[in-house]
Amino acid sequence: MPLLKIVNPATHAVVARVPADTAASIRKKYQLARAAQPAWAQTPLAQRIDALIRFREKIVARREELAKILTREVGKPIAQSRNELNGVLGRIDFFVNHVSKAGRDEVVFADRGEKLEEKISHEPLGVIANISAWNYPYFVGSNVFVPALLTGNAVLYKPSEFATLSGLEIGRMFHQSGVPEDVFVPVIGGGEAGAALLKQPVDGVFFTGSYATGRKVAAAAGIRMIKVQLELGGKDPIYVCDDADVEAAAAGIADGAFYNAGQSCCAVERLYVHESIYVPFVEAFVAAVRGFKVGDPMHDDTYIGPLARKPQLAVLKRQVADARKKGARLLTGGRPLARTGNYFAPTVFSDVNHQMELMREESFGPIIGIQQVKNDAEAVRLMNDTEYGLTAGVYTPDRKRAEAILAQIKSGSVYWNCCDRVSPRLPWSGVGHSGIGLTLSTYGIQTFLRPKAWHLRSL
Ligand code: NAD
Numbered sequence: 001m002p003l004l005k006i007v008n009p010a011t012h013a014v015v016a017r018v019p020a021d022t023a024a025s026i027r028k029k030y031q032l033a034r035a036a037q038p039a040w041a042q043t044p045l046a047q048r049i050d051a052l053i054r055f056r057e058k059i060v061a062r063r064e065e066l067a068k069i070l071t072r073e074v075g076k077p078i079a080q081s082r083n084e085l086n087g088v089l090g091r092i093d094f095f096v097n098h099v100s101k102a103g104r105d106e107v108v109f110a111d112r113g114e115k116l117e118e119k120i121s122h123e124p125l126g127v128i129a130n131i132s133a134w135n136y137p138y139f140v141g142s143n144v145f146v147p148a149l150l151t152g153n154a155v156l157y158k159p160s161e162f163a164t165l166s167g168l169e170i171g172r173m174f175h176q177s178g179v180p181e182d183v184f185v186p187v188i189g190g191g192e193a194g195a196a197l198l199k200q201p202v203d204g205v206f207f208t209g210s211y212a213t214g215r216k217v218a219a220a221a222g223i224r225m226i227k228v229q230l231e232l233g234g235k236d237p238i239y240v241c242d243d244a245d246v247e248a249a250a251a252g253i254a255d256g257a258f259y260n261a262g263q264s265c266c267a268v269e270r271l272y273v274h275e276s277i278y279v280p281f282v283e284a285f286v287a288a289v290r291g292f293k294v295g296d297p298m299h300d301d302t303y304i305g306p307l308a309r310k311p312q313l314a315v316l317k318r319q320v321a322d323a324r325k326k327g328a329r330l331l332t333g334g335r336p337l338a339r340t341g342n343y344f345a346p347t348v349f350s351d352v353n354h355q356m357e358l359m360r361e362e363s364f365g366p367i368i369g370i371q372q373v374k375n376d377a378e379a380v381r382l383m384n385d386t387e388y389g390l391t392a393g394v395y396t397p398d399r400k401r402a403e404a405i406l407a408q409i410k411s412g413s414v415y416w417n418c419c420d421r422v423s424p425r426l427p428w429s430g431v432g433h434s435g436i437g438l439t440l441s442t443y444g445i446q447t448f449l450r451p452k453a454w455h456l457r458s459l
Pocket residue numbers: 131132133134135136140158159160161189190191192193194195198208209210211212213214216217231232233234264265266362364390428430434435
């Protein structure tokens with residue numbers, strides 16, 4: 001078996017070498033999952049729920065150890081790794097508490113005279129492929145595999161090659177919790193393993209990752225007439241109105257832009273500020289960013305660690321050079337840090353415009369551009385001037401004004417006086433290059449079920 005090298009992004013040390021799957025082992029895993037799925041679907045829901053509750057208990061019991069594994073392989077500051085593990089508990093609770101209702105049979109019409117009944121039942125899709133990203137392996141993974149398992153599907157789970165150790169731990173905890181080994185099956189490897197997985201006759205593909213890879217997944221799976229769900233990137237904007245509390249908005253948005261070194265799908269990546277508060281806002285924002293502690297992700301007080309993937313440093317350098325060439329003002333940062341590890345200095349530009357890559361391409365790093373706007377109409381136009389549409393937000397004390405602006409924005413989620421936020425109770429979806437389909441909320445349970453229409457006429 002080929003070996004996958006796991007490298008610590010903070011030190012460049014090799015942390016582990018893990019056996020990777022081959023096309024043949026993936027085919028075998030698929031066949032075993034296919035054979036195991038019907039019995040899992042017939043397992044009483046209460047038993048499936050119990051298994052998920054035990055899985056939750058294992059996360060709680062091993063939280064510190066799991067956080068360290070995650071930090072070691074993706075470079076996420078340890079406090080943020082703990083946050084991710086804590087946050088996943090609420091998601092599991094939501095799914096566990098809502099699964100029975102989402103899967104319940106529903107009689108939608110009954111007429112005694114006509115002796116006719118119409119009913120909807122819900123069946124699991126079958127065997128699904130869950131190809132995942134590294135930036136929040138527990139979050140984005142659990143959005144898929146928790147409801148998928150609860151609704152009776154078998155899951156072939158391919159964690160990102162950059163979050164393999166966490167993916168293997170997730171598998172181990174499921175198996176120890178009573179989910180059969182052939183029902184939740186980690187598939188280990190990089191893009192080639194993902195591509196080989198897509199060659200299997202699965203019943204659905206649930207992908208989280210970049211737009212570039214999402215296109216390949218859509219091309220491979222779309223012609224197969226199976227469910228394809230793509231949760232992709234973003235270039236998420238925030239607009240700060242003239243009546244906003246400058247200090248509070250600056251602090252909140254800086255966190256939304258730089259948390260996890262900006263490597264969140266819903267990180268704030270573009271900032272529009274009303275001209276009347278532009279100067280004080282930019283000053284407060286830069287001060288907030290300069291206050292972030294950059295360093296060893298294993299330290300409790302580190303806020304910004306290294307980037308998970310080394311090639312992203314080159315992407316950021318290119319965006320910096322392009323922005324400078326086109327007249328943006330560099331206010332802080334702008335280069336990789338002179339230390340071992342994939343560190344990039346937190347970077348803020350003002351005086352940016354939409355000719356710059358920084359305002360068009362997903363950065364996925366600790367960098368942001370701030371652009372001045374004259375009024376709400378200009379802000380709306382610029383916020384919508386993107387191929388993406390994951391989230392967008394407005395800061396103002398005036399709810400009516402915020403709602404009027406947000407109603408015009410083309411994106412899956414909108415925020416008023418908050419950002420970079422995900423709730424298990426609300427659907428998570430994207431517009432345009434941010435993807436198709438959704439996770440979370442009760443819709444995010446139903447997406448793993450196939451509604452069956454029953455036309456029943458008694459004689
Ligand atoms: P990526 O696209 O590089 O990889 C995602 C997954 O696809 C990995 O598991 C990878 O091994 C696999 N893969 C690569 N090539 C493949 C192929 N040809 N066929 C099948 N699978 C293949 O993305 P990433 O770097 O892991 O994650 C970062 C991206 O994910 C960012 O764009 C981010 O915005 C996005 N993201 C989106 C959400 C969301 O909810 N919308 C959440 C998290 C991350």
